[in-house]
Amino acid sequence: MACLFALMLNETPHIEWPKEGPTRAPYRVMNDPEIYRLEMKRIFRGPTWHYLCLEAEIPEPQDFKTTFIGENPIIVARDADGTIHGMVNRCAHKGALLCIEPCGKKKEFACVYHAWTYNLKGDLTSVAFQRGLGGKGGMPPDFDVKNHGLEKIRVENFCGMIFGTFSDKVEDVETYLGPDQAAHVRRIFNRPVEVLGYYHQGLPNNWKLYMENSRDPYHATILHAFYATFKLNRLSMTGGVSLGKGGWHNLLYSAAERDTQKDNYEGKNLRSVIRDVGLDDSTFLDRMQEFDDGITVAIQSIYPTCNTQQIYNTLAIRQTVPQGVNRAELHWTCFGYKDDDEEVRRMRVMQANLIGPAGYVSMEDGSVGGYVQRGIAGANEDEAAVMEMGGKDIKPSPGVRATETALRGFWQAYRDLMGF
Ligand code: FES
Ligand SMILES: [Fe+2]
Known part of the structure; x- marks a missing residue:
């Protein structure tokens, strides 16, 4: 019984697509929450490119814009050296939305919740009270900020349109188009x-x-x-x-x-x-x-x-x-x-x-x-x-x-x- 239950949990929703192929679209794909969850994985985290913003919106170093890929909140930021980075806007501590403004200029992103702070590449640079107080409390000695950055995404600038993807397999934007x-x-x-x-x-x-x-x-x-x-x-x-x-x-x-x-x-x-x-x-x-x-x-x-x-x-x-x-x-x-x-x-x-x-x-x-x-x-x-x-x-x-x-x-x- 337990085994059957595990099987049911792992079951991915499947659709018998009508035999007429792409001239048909089952209505179920528009209102089935399980199919929607699968789309978030297979399409939005799959081999696809997603428009994030215009280069014209982040023209200078330290400019940023927030956006989405699927439901994932995303930050696009231009580093001090001009490089554009993309990262998931989700604090690596407890998952809070890290940057709550739609756009602006910042040297770093500091979470409002417990002040974990990240650079414009998405690396974690400091943890408030990492060493505790008076030698007590704080993070364990093996806690390494290097292991707790933001999730990073691939970005590409095509003609001033900035695209991002979770995929390391998808071809470059121009070939994709x-x-x-x-x-x-x-x-x-x-x-x-x-x-x-x-x-x-x-x-x-x-x-x-x-x-x-x-x-x-x-x-x-x-x-x-x-x-x-x-x-x-x-x-x-x-x-x-x-x-x-x-x-x-x-x-x-x-x-x-x-x-x-x-x-x-x-x-x-x-x-x-x-x-x-x-x-x-x-x-x-x-x-x-x-x-x-x-x-x-x-x-x-x-x-x-x-x-x-x-x-x-x-x-x-x-x-x-x-x-x-x-x-x-x-x-x-x-x-x-x-x-x-x-x-x-x-x-x-x-x-x-x-x-x-x-x-x-x-x-x-x-x-x-x-x-x-x-x-x-x-x-x-x-x-x-x-x-x-x-x-x-x-x-x-x-x-x-x-x-x-x-x-x-x-x-x-x-x-x-x-x-x-
Ligand atoms: S949730 Fe961001 S620092 Fe705690
Ligand atoms: Fe229309």
């Missing part, structure tokens, strides 16, 4: 950037539902009334989907000035196309064409939880932070270029009204994941989402955005990592 996705990161980070501001947004759903949403060009002009009504993004515009690492990553792109089939939205009875409405103040739709390729909307997904975003002149990184099986937080970092003049900076800030928790375009994404989470509650074990738009395979889709190829790529990556 693949040539097309690396080229897009270079396109966005073509010169020094400056941070314009942040939004944090609660999501009432599993982290994967947001990552699906941001890979889904099918929904964008149907769910988002603002996009279609004001013709900022329509499926009839020239655009497509490129992939990286066999579909792990992707880029959805479109060019507004190249709307070849303008009439395609007529007569479709789409909720998103609202007639006879205008804006009293349309200044936030002022825009400029700043990329030579004509692309006006480009949303990139870097597996598992990072998006780069260009919606006209609004540039941002989105990072999805899991907070339990049916909760997540979306962290937006809006940026522009250091050489922007006042007018361009103002234009980017005004256009940022399109995005974020109350953004004219993206507010619907903040609730639709919750509708799915509520809809799949109580589903049978064998019920699954269906993703056959644009075919059943995972391949780039130049010229066509009525496709779910990038979602199939997401599920393929998920199965690769989870072993399902």
